[in-house]
Amino acid sequence: MIEYISQNLWQFWTVIAVICLILELTSGDFFIMCFAIGGAVAALVSPFSNFYVQLAVFAVVSLVSIFTVRPVALKWFHRNNPDRVSNADALLGREGFVKETIEAGGFGRVAIDGDVWKAKSADGSAVEVSAKVKVVNRESTIITVETI
Numbered sequence: 001m002i003e004y005i006s007q008n009l010w011q012f013w014t015v016i017a018v019i020c021l022i023l024e025l026t027s028g029d030f031f032i033m034c035f036a037i038g039g040a041v042a043a044l045v046s047p048f049s050n051f052y053v054q055l056a057v058f059a060v061v062s063l064v065s066i067f068t069v070r071p072v073a074l075k076w077f078h079r080n081n082p083d084r085v086s087n088a089d090a091l092l093g094r095e096g097f098v099k100e101t102i103e104a105g106g107f108g109r110v111a112i113d114g115d116v117w118k119a120k121s122a123d124g125s126a127v128e129v130s131a132k133v134k135v136v137n138r139e140s141t142i143i144t145v146e147t148i
Contacts, residue, residue: 009054013043016058030073037069038062091117091135091143102127102145110135110145122146
């Protein structure tokens with residue numbers, strides 16, 4: 001068994017690379033991906049070198065990837081724009097239609113891009129079904145809308 005593993009170390013490095021890629025899917029910070037790159041390069045050099053050279057290649061390529069590939073990936077995929085909104089904050093300014101009448105001083109339902117949200121009127125007035133509205137505020141999962 002040990003002879004087989006020592007003669008086929010490329011399989012070991014390939015498994016390391018795949019495991020690192022799977023772990024990267026859980027984190028998303030492009031750190032573990034650098035070790036996957038190191039494992040892939042070590043698998044490529046494994047037929048031509050011994051284990052210690054492969055280990056050195058893995059370490060060097062992983063380290064170089066952390067300082068070269070990771071910043072580029074973070075810049076490209078995680079655009080650190082302070083004005084970027086996500087999740088429910090992205091609803092602000094969006095337009096939709098009333099699905100369930102918004103009662104005066106009460107709540108109703110508004111459809112925005114296929115999602116239905118609990119909503120209240122900005123001025124407290126009633127808004128009828130199929131009226132076009134714009135989101136002006138959000139408190140938890142309740143949006144505040146005004147008629148357009």
